Amino acid sequence: MIKFIFSVIGFIIGFILKGIFENWQTLQLTFFNITIIDVAQLLITIMIGCYITYYISNKISTEQKRKEIILNQTEEFAQSIREIYKTTCEYIAKPTNEKARIILAKFKNASFFIDAIEKKLTKKILKHHITNCQFQFLSLKASITDVPFMAKDSKFCDKDIANINEIYKRLYFAVDEFKFKIYT
């Protein structure tokens, strides 16, 4: 920060000196009748201006980085959900213990991402959207991993499958809406 301010001040002094030397012939003698206080005032004004510019641009870039991290984690979460849905379709067609374990592990992984996203949010409106995503996520988990999941002769009926599809769509749209809200 200090290095930045000194660089800017150095640049401005250089710029002024260049102006003086280039316009030496036309300069009035009264131009040099300045006091130390005038110089100090000018430098303080420049420093404040530089600091405010630096502070604002730094804040904007930090916020931009934070949004990018949130968006990346949201993408990871969405990817986990797609994988859960795909493995669930395979499990419904041919239930095995191995596939059931994969689904549970993927739910745990997705849960980690959505929790990590929630912890990074500061805006109330985004918190509201992520709470909706969490609700839909837990509904999807319940629709997939409650009975008949892992039960002996595990067989999902048409109503169960329609319910899973419906909740999956709702979660998908909720995640999309959240991604859109990050940048608005």
Add this chain to the structure above:
Amino acid sequence: MSKVNINIASDFTTTPGARKKADGDFSGEVFREKFLEDLFKIPNDDRIIEITLDGVEGYPTSFLEESFGGLARRYGKERCKKKLKFISVEDNLLIKEIESYIEKCDD
């Protein structure tokens, strides 16, 4: 106030099963009967039950609902909320999920 600690991964299993005993090994019903019910049977027992959820591959909803929702149906959700304390570093959402099953036990 004294505490009872239960670590699901080390005391029960790392691969929890489904809802009922008939569904296979390590069901929610077995966990509830083996680990939780005895601690709720004595009416004035005010010990806190601290349950560590980490170290498990993943929890099916059926297991969680039968263990904790089932416990709330038998002994009341207020008593469950008062006595049960959950710990999870790996998955914070899991605690919210369990609390929702206790809350919705009558549905």
